[in-house]
Amino acid sequence: MKADVFTLFPQWFGWFAEQRHVANALASGHELHAVDPRATTPLKWGQVDDTPFGGGAGMVLRVDVMEAALRARYDADPVELPARRRVIALTPGGRLLDDAFASELAREPDLTLLCGRYEGFDERILEHFVTEQISIGRYVLAGGELAAMVVLDTVLRKLPGVLGDEASAVEESFSEALAGAPEYPHYTRPAEWRGWTVPEVLLSGHHARVRDWRLEQARSRAHNGPLP
Numbered sequence: 001m002k003a004d005v006f007t008l009f010p011q012w013f014g015w016f017a018e019q020r021h022v023a024n025a026l027a028s029g030h031e032l033h034a035v036d037p038r039a040t041t042p043l044k045w046g047q048v049d050d051t052p053f054g055g056g057a058g059m060v061l062r063v064d065v066m067e068a069a070l071r072a073r074y075d076a077d078p079v080e081l082p083a084r085r086r087v088i089a090l091t092p093g094g095r096l097l098d099d100a101f102a103s104e105l106a107r108e109p110d111l112t113l114l115c116g117r118y119e120g121f122d123e124r125i126l127e128h129f130v131t132e133q134i135s136i137g138r139y140v141l142a143g144g145e146l147a148a149m150v151v152l153d154t155v156l157r158k159l160p161g162v163l164g165d166e167a168s169a170v171e172e173s174f175s176e177a178l179a180g181a182p183e184y185p186h187y188t189r190p191a192e193w194r195g196w197t198v199p200e201v202l203l204s205g206h207h208a209r210v211r212d213w214r215l216e217q218a219r220s221r222a223h224n225g226p227l228p
């Protein structure tokens, strides 16, 4: 996968790229580029945003600035991009990210993520340059960067070879393997701590029984609502 993140804070992604599973993804040939619209702005003094027409608080990311950044990166008119690749704006009101959506994105060869700041994007960016908007929850962040990292974190760990243990992204919370249920509980050594024991079946070495128990646990968690 080749992922481009358009952000006014490209240095934030330096830290992100060093995290183990992201670094693994990059080492195995996937790409992550942070693109700074300030570097290609047609305006003076690195200006990228402006006050909203009609008044109101905050600043809005300008459509001409985003167009220049996308043109410079893809050597194309950005209105043509949505037909060629997914161009995603991070917005609080967008489609909510969940495991199925992340799996869908993980199948894409190319992703473009646009991070807004301040009051967000000029609406014409959303209308003409993007395929969709993604939200990581119904609350407002100061910008799309953390949301982009959340999206990339969950998408990259689904790519083959990125996690140490191949199985671990298949059978986990909300995955198809668990029929969309939260994951079953895990235990490790010590088998007893302060009188708190581990379910006997997990110590039995009986793989079929372990499997049944885990599926049952995942199912009952699904029916009982969110975990406390």
Ligand code: ADE
Residues within 6 Å of the ligand: 090, 091, 092, 093, 116, 134, 135, 136, 137, 138, 139, 140, 141, 142, 143, 144, 147
């Ligand atoms: N930008 C600001 N808030 C956001 C959110 N909750 N999800 C995605 N992008 C955002």
